[in-house]
């Protein structure tokens with residue numbers, strides 16, 4: 031290492047040290063920074079000058095007594111210049127947000143869109159349009175977007191940016207990172223991991239939890255002492271494919287009886303719709319005569335046939351079956367567009383619809399079963415229900431907790447509490463932007479050099 | 481902090497630094513140690529002197545050229561003095577071992593004993609006798625046992641040493657640490673965690689794996705980048721209570737259909753015996769007429785009634801049922817003592833017994849189901865089967881791997897390989913002793929002061 035390289039490395043380390051100290055304290059004088067970091071005041075002043083020039087910190091302008099009575103201008107992280115882009119491609123929506131370096135969410139957009147049928151390039155083009163508009167708005171506010179992270183619903187090879195398999199999008203081995211065209215670096219990561227980080231940085235503030243990210247698919251992110259647990263290859267947290275019932279309905283992952291087949295959004299909607307149509311249509315066939323296998327012949331609109339078959343097959347399992355709820359899927363023409371989202375289930379629940387309630391009960395029971403396996407394996411301190419489970423929480427939270435308690439209470443002194451995420455579906459995009467912020471905080475020199 | 485305290489803290493830190501450097505290199509000169517640690521040669525010589533006096537390192541006596549051609553006496557970790565005691569209480573055996581600081585296993589004893597009926601104080605007394613004999617032998621070899629760790633089959637509160645619940649021992653809230661009487665400190669920890677560490681330090685040498693510790697109960701320990709993952713409260717890795725079938729047989733943990741009810745040693749033996757007796761007794765009742773519920777009425781010797789009922793109930797589930805294997809438990813007088821251990825199953829398997837094979841197939845299938853949930857959640861790089869699954873590996877390994885591949889292969893590029901532990905049932909006691917060694921290496925000053 032040459033003298034110059036060594037100097038650069040030391041400067042980079044010290045810039046991160048000073049910026050980290052500013053972030054930890056909120057606002058702090060140069061004198062206090064020198065004390066905190068062990069650097070000389072001259073060095074601190076030089077570094078702070080560089081950070082101000084780069085727009086990473088600002089002087090607050092207020093002068094007050096320092097720690098030892100000396101007056102000093104205080105420094106804090108600047109929210110005016112450096113910003114991060116959070117992006118998410120999910121099965122039925124796109125989301126983007128801009129977060130500034132002071133961790134304030136400045137812009138957010140979501141777009142409801144069915145990405146299941148679309149080839150990756152089309153989805154990326156649509157996401158690019160949405161992101162461009164948001165970045166333009168950010169620039170108008172004087173922000174400089176320095177990087178982005180894109181959340182996708184499936185395991186991602188973190189080094190290559192290849193999405194190995196996003197079964198609910200129908201994507202296999204998509205080199206997503208290489209298809210992106212942004213004027214700043216954008217990494218790709220698993221949606222469930224990022225949603226957990228979003229919850230950590232922008233949500234409850236808990237340091238230890240398992241965040242459940244329910245959409246069409248179901249993922250989870252485990253945070254232990256403020257750090258995301260990724261597993262050996264970054265593929266940890268695939269809660270949606272934890273086995274609820276080993277001979278249950280086949281799943282797109284190749285397994286059978288996965289949680290997703292009981293509590294994923296499609297499974298939940300299919301169950302709720304089927305029950306509703308039986309009740310509404312006063313039975314072309316009497317419910318009691320309908321063999322469950324026959325129910326899968328009718329395919330609801332907008333859902334591929336295999337999916338409907340699986341979901342109808344799912345009705346064989348779980349407590350709703352025991353409760354005697356009859357199931358039949360309506361023909362496509364009977365479905366309203368509003369029935370395709372979780373908001374439809376919510377409106378049914380608010381009306382006191384018994385069948386929507388039964389569908390939620392079945393989903394909550396399955397979540398409880400899968401989460402009892404998860405608690406046994408990874409021992410989280412709390413369970414945070416996010417994604418679609420956030421709005422559904424009043425109807426499912428208690429039942430999930432009860433199932434957990436019934437299965438875990440005897441073995442463990444305390445069963446982890448089941449709480450609701452304040453972020454819901456926005457968690458992943460926020461976590462994505464938050465990761466860029468973390469990276470800037472860890473290596474501000476990289477930004478100042480560009 | 482006073483000057484003296486600061487000096488002590490620095491000396492402690494430097495002793496650990498030097499001892500760690502010796503451990504990492506195997507053998508090394510004082511000059512090379514000074515280079516590695518950045519300490520002066522005078523300081524290194526003083527520290528090495530202290531470590532030699534404490535019996536932690538020795539001079540090899542051989543003089544050879546140092547790194548830069550200077551001759552020097554090499555130092556290495558001493559296996560002659562400091563030693564650690566590993567202890568294990570399991571459901572049907574006790575184990576103790578002594579490992580020296582150079583990580584050589586010096587003594588090992590196991591005692592087959594049924595601890596299920598015994599109160600904790602009696603079990604501890606028996607363990608104490610076994611340990612005393614081994615420690616006496618170690619002393620005769622010139623070793624000084626400086627500490628111990630005790631492995632127990634259940635979650636342990638690491639700070640209080642209370643075993644909250646070891647369902648297979650019938651223990652609840654046993655303040656185990658406070659009941660132990662040893663002339664050196666002994667900590668208590670979960671058996672599955674320690675078995676994984678045993679595998680890490682004395683087994684395959686893999687840095688990333690999920691170790692499955694099958695005995696009467698089934699636990700697992702996850703090692704990620706050479707470190708044990710403990711979860712928020714140290715209760716992670718309870719693989720035995722991962723759900724295989726949600727409405728399956730009740731488990732002692734309070735749940736239903738847990739892995740233990742399909743693949744634990746008792747479940748495996750009950751299944752193998754039942755099948756054997758049906759074949760051997762040429763049917764008092766024809767197998768086809770026997771309702772599975774009726775099978776649980778006959779309770780095999782040495783197994784509490786609830787357990788047999790659960791295990792027989794378990795026959796409702798899994799592929800063996802589909803294969804048409806008839807099951808009936810024999811009356812107690814028909815059972816030989818040798819049928820109570822896994823060695824009996826092994827002898828049946830070696831004779832080519834079809835029913836023992838079917839029992840193993842069912843256990844392997846259940847292991848595959850539970851492990852597919854585990855892989856989805858924690859993403860291990862490899863799965864190491866230990867405990868009773870080590871000797872059973874030739875009969876179950878392939879089936880476990882096949883089940884995993886069927887359930888995970890489509891979603892993940894590479895399914896983690898399923899390999900056999902070289903340690904088997906000794907892993908936990910070895911991991912326990914290894915933890916003491918780790919502690920000595922991390923803080924040798926604590927030992928030198930006593």
Ligand SMILES: [Zn+2]
Nearest residue numbers: 271281283288
């Ligand atoms: Zn699946």
Ligand SMILES: [Zn+2]
Nearest residue numbers: 721731733738
């Ligand atoms: Zn259990």
